Amino acid sequence: MLNRLDDYPVHQTPEPLAVLATSDRNAYDRTWFNGYAPDGSYYFGLGMAVYPHRGILDCAFSTVRPGQRQHCFYGSRRAPVERTEMAVGPFRIEVVEPMRRTRVILDDNETGIACDLTFSARTAAIEEARQTLWQNGRRVMDATRFDQFGRWSGVVRTPDGECRVDEAVCRGTKDRSWGVRRVGEPETGGAPAMPGGIMFLWAPLVWDDHVTHAIFFDGPQGQALVREGIVAPLYAAEADIPGTEDGRDQRMATARHRVAYVPGTRLARSAEIDLVGHDGAVRTIALEPLLRFQMKGLGYGHPVWGQGMWKGELAIGGESFDVAALDLLAPENLHVQQVVRATDGARTGVGVLEQVVFGPYAPAGFASFLDGAK
Template identity: 80%
Template sequence: MLNKLDDFPVHQTPEPIAVPATSDRNVYDRTWFNGYARDGSYYFGIGMAIYPHRGILDCAFSVVEPGGRQHCFYASRRAPSERTEMQVGPFRLEVIEPMRRARVVLDDNASGLGCDLTFSARTAAIQEARQTLWSGGRRAMDATRFDQFGRWRGAIRHPDGTIAVDDEVCLGTKDRSWGVRRVGKAEQGGSPAKPGGAFFLWAPLVWDDHISHAIFFDGPRGEALVREGIVAPLYASEAEVPGVEDGLDRRMADARHRVVYVPGTRLAQSAEIDLVDHEGRTRTIALAPILRFQMKGLGYAHPTWAQGMWKGELEIGHESFDPRELNMLAPENIHVQQVVRAGDGARAGIGVLEQVCIGPYAPAGFTAHFDGAKG
């Protein structure tokens, strides 16, 4: 199972690169992006992942504008053994320069969606702390992730029109993660799995001269499973960005969150994040949503296009829906990202707030699997 990457000195085990170090069927390797206008006039999301032990490579592209429909493209194929082959039908991802520039192309297809977009980094790569979550004695998630903040240039075509993407206007986040997490068809056999829950917040924000980032996984009582706050420099141009890491990211001593929910839903109406530095100073950031994106448009919890599901040798799908007409307590609609305006009393920023809350969660008063906030 040799591939082109085996010609580089990058091996971590005695096996070829195409052979994962774990036999867990849920091993994955994923590239994910978002892009959004500074004024919240559009948002798009992109994802591609390989699941080596499931033999699947899948991808998705989705875009939404205020008051309009969200348009979604999905594709899945048998995974190639060549890891540099990142194409599924009309969709392809090109790494032009690692950790600096990438290109995403979606050629003409039956969905009416298409794009030619180039991501240009404005931060060094920022590694999040390793995220390990347990289900009994088994790791339900064990992953490494790094993020980069940047800008987009190019064009998007969708069934309702076109978007000229200008890098003076369009910001975005690149998210690379790999490891193990629950994806695809559930394992069969053994005792029936007990219903599980999840609480996750992820808040990458862009300010004038820096970025801030906060990551939270909570247990059902609100106990901290993962808490991380990060502040890092924002560079004026791609040419100034170091090739890998710059060592200038500052890790906070603590991070906290507070969410006010839209009554009858699990959707954030507003939120606050506290970044607490090692001298005990607290920076409180208020977040105000201005545009919602449904993550099912990238396969998350999608009833038919969930990530890591075998669809065939090559299969392509698409759909459009009005986000305003969704049942926000349906399982596939819980997971969202929202473009948010950010403020800390002295500065203004822009970014996204990603959230998913499934199952009981005491701080919000949720007691059932999919009940909503009390009015």
């Protein structure tokens, strides 16, 4: 099971790189990006992941504009042993320069959705703390993630028309993660799982000369499972980034969140994030949503095109839906990102707020799996 990467001195075990250190069937390795206009006039997201023990490589691209439908492309295939082969049908990701520049191409296809986009980094890579979640004594998530903030250029085409993406305008976030998390068809057999719940917030924000990032996982009672706040420098150009990691990211002592929900839903109406320094100083950031994007457009919770689900040797599909007409308490619609305007008093920034609350969550008054805010 050799591949091209085995010719580099990068091995972590005595096995070839195609042989994972874990036998967990939910092992994955994922590349994910978003891109958006600061005024909320468009948003696009894309992802590709390999699930070696499931034998699947899948991808998705989705975009939305105010007052228009959200358009979604999905692709899936049998995973190649060659890990540098990052293509599914008409969709491919090209790493032009690692940690610097990536090109994403979706050629014209039967869905009517296409793109040719280039991401150019404006930060060094920012490694989040390892995220490990347990359920009934089993590790259901154990992952490493790094983020980069940057700019996009290129074009997106949908049945509703063409969107030119200008590097002077379009911000974006790159998210690389790998490890183990629940994907694909649910496991069967054994005793029924005890019901639980989880709240997740993820808030990468861009300011004039720096970026901030906050990551939260809460348990059903609001207990802190993951709390992380980060501040890092923003560079004017890709060439200014001094290295893969620049050593200049500041890790906060902790972070806190407060979310106000749209009545009858689990969608954030507004939010505040506190970044708490080691000296006790608190920076409070207020978030105002501008545009909503449904994460099912990238396979998250999708009942048909869910991540890691076997679709055959090669399959592509697409759909478009009216975001405003969705039932926001349907399980597949709980997971969203919103383009947000950020303010902390003197400064204004922009970014996204990713959010999902499954099951009971006491701080919001959610008592069952799918009840909404009062």
